[in-house]
Amino acid sequence: MVSALLSLLSDLFYPHACPGCGEGVPGMLALCGRCREGVYHPRPFHPGSLGCPHLDGLFFLFDYAGAIQEALHKAKFDKREDLLPRLAREWQEGVEKEGRFSWQLPAEVQLAVTAIPTDPARRKQRGYDVPEEIFRPWARKSGYRWAALLQRVRSTRPQFNLTPAERKANIQGCFALAPKAVLPDIVLLCDDICTTGTTLEEAARVLKQGGVKKVYGLALASSN
Numbered sequence: 001m002v003s004a005l006l007s008l009l010s011d012l013f014y015p016h017a018c019p020g021c022g023e024g025v026p027g028m029l030a031l032c033g034r035c036r037e038g039v040y041h042p043r044p045f046h047p048g049s050l051g052c053p054h055l056d057g058l059f060f061l062f063d064y065a066g067a068i069q070e071a072l073h074k075a076k077f078d079k080r081e082d083l084l085p086r087l088a089r090e091w092q093e094g095v096e097k098e099g100r101f102s103w104q105l106p107a108e109v110q111l112a113v114t115a116i117p118t119d120p121a122r123r124k125q126r127g128y129d130v131p132e133e134i135f136r137p138w139a140r141k142s143g144y145r146w147a148a149l150l151q152r153v154r155s156t157r158p159q160f161n162l163t164p165a166e167r168k169a170n171i172q173g174c175f176a177l178a179p180k181a182v183l184p185d186i187v188l189l190c191d192d193i194c195t196t197g198t199t200l201e202e203a204a205r206v207l208k209q210g211g212v213k214k215v216y217g218l219a220l221a222s223s224n
């Protein structure tokens with residue numbers, strides 16, 4: 001109660017500023033309407049066109065550009081933890097508005113939502129795991145089981161300056177199933193950004209080797 005009141009007061013006196021343009025944003029979303037319009041682009045994407053044979057579908061909500069790129073960058077590298085619940089809200093509202101995805105997910109099936117695990121050293125430095133913070137609230141609200149199905153077994157270099165071939169070599173073999181992971185038939189595999197699809201594909205490969213039947217990749221933003 002007190003914390004809700006404090007947060008209301010802080011919203012009144014220090015309104016959240018849009019990471020794209022600096023305008024005040026009322027409510028709990030991350031971006032102002034105008035900046036969102038510039039990058040909002042919900043779409044299913046064919047995994048084959050990214051060369052991802054272990055993925056059965058892909059869905060992206062934003063273009064990785066402009067205000068959403070700025071917001072993710074701040075959340076990852078400027079310790080802007082306050083943006084995480086707002087990014088989570090962007091995902092939740094966007095997916096609800098779009099009527100979820102284009103795939104027909106059978107109602108009676110063992111399904112779990114998981115996120116690409118952040119490198120432990122980076123997670124420790126940041127104090128939080130960006131994909132988990134964005135997607136876990138939505139999974140909970142949608143009644144999906146959230147499970148940490150994957151773990152990193154070795155460190156990787158940051159991906160953004162690497163060529164596609166270097167990315168593949170960098171990621172190959174970096175994931176394993178988490179100890180005691182109970183694998184469902186279907187996994188919704190979440191990451192904040194999808195560029196070449198290499199990370200989602202490698203994680204999907206490990207899940208399928210473990211016996212998962214279908215893996216769908218979800219990303220908040222994509223450059224594709």
Ligand SMILES: [Zn+2]
Pocket residue numbers: 018019020021022023031032033034035036067
């Ligand atoms: Zn804006």
